[in-house]
Amino acid sequence: MLIKDNEIADINTPTGDMRAHIFRPAAPGKYPGILMYSEIFQVTAPIRRTAAMLAGHGFIVACPEIYHELEPAGTVLAYDEDGTTRGNAHKITKALSSYDSDARAMLDYLKSRADCTGRLGVMGICIGGHLAFRAAMNPDVLATTCFYATDIHKKGLGLGTNDNSLDRAGDIKGELLHIWGRQDPHVPLEGRNLLKARLEEVGTRFTWHEFNGQHAFMRDEGSRYDPALALQSWGLLLELFHRRLGWGDLDVESDNAPAESRH
Template sequence: MIISSDEFVELPSADGGVMRVHVFRPAIKGRFPGVLLFSEIYQVTAPIRRLAAYIAGHGYCVAVPEVYHEYEAPGTVLAYDTAGTDRGNALKIAKPVAAFDADATAGLDFLAGHAACTGRLATVGVCLGGHLAYRAALDPRVLAAACFYPTDIHAGSLGLGKDDDSLARMADLKAETLFVFGRADPHVPFAGRALIRARLEEVGARYEWHEVNAAHAFLRDEGPRYDAALFAQATGWMFALFQRVLSASD
């Protein structure tokens, strides 16, 4: 369906500044399930905007926060180059985990109160955003989460001090989750993937698990690692989850 994709709001943040949140939603009147989309370390790049628009076009109200708003001016996009990668990776371990979590709560609050949202909520993310989508799904309001090649969960290395509690808190996960990894992804090696899946089994999580023959960032529709066929397949798994869970009755 046709979407509206030029909206943003600036929410107050705990550091006294603002967190810019980009909104993509169907252009028709109505209320739709809400999806909080977390970006890679580069913030809201063109590929992330296209992913958000693609999700919104399937009938969802999508909100995309700028994850490094404490450190970068509103609207800042880091480049897909060495300097941008170094900056994004540095900020990933400069920002406290509690601040990432506070952003997720603010984003979910915003979506839940949006006039175009039904209040039924999901999260999705890629790379850093896959981890943040998982952590946001620890909020009991979140019904489903799609985590694409989430980094750092297996190593507990997100945030200031590189000491997150994501694996430890997995017992709190009530949302139904989708995990998708590339088997050739050096950021989440086989042992790391095995550790995450073992923990999901240990806590009795409701989850779906896929490992595909791809590298890291295979959903990003720029650069040599993009796999269009796997993009269609992987997002299809996401939409199947969202349609089943978000459209179900309470």
């Protein structure tokens, strides 16, 4: 379906305004909301294309700038050594509580939108996978997809690098989907096994997929992109989100063609 991808919202949080980029179906009506977290580079072109793809399947997608306290609004870090160094430094400069308050503010924003059904999901990639895992601890999150979520196994998120994500896994009440690359050096086998054992221990409702892929295999830019694995992963996440969040008003009139609703 056709989408709109030029909307920006500045969301008030306890640590200042946070810019979010909104992608939504062009057709009027109500749709489920998805909070989508980026990699450490913020809202890059590949992240925007991912959000657009999701919106085109009938979701209102909000991508926040996760380092809003540390970078001017609109900042996008480059996929190079300098951008990686800067993004990784920010990751452990920002307080853990600020990540959590950002998540709550974003979820409240989505629920407040007149075009949202109020049914909420979360998705995240890399650090965003970890942030999605934490956002899933909010009771109104019904479904969450985490792509190769970094640092959960070693408690490495936030100021002090001693997060409590593993400890709080039992707070996740919605359904969880984890997708990993076996050749990902950032989350080795022992780290994946530690997290999986914890989810089993606390009785989380989850699905777990490990592919023969590298870190960032979903990013449609660079040498690690694996289109075949990305396509399989899209099928998994869309199945989860449509099943748990519903379809919204897909069969309504479009902005410009009353007789045509979706395309």
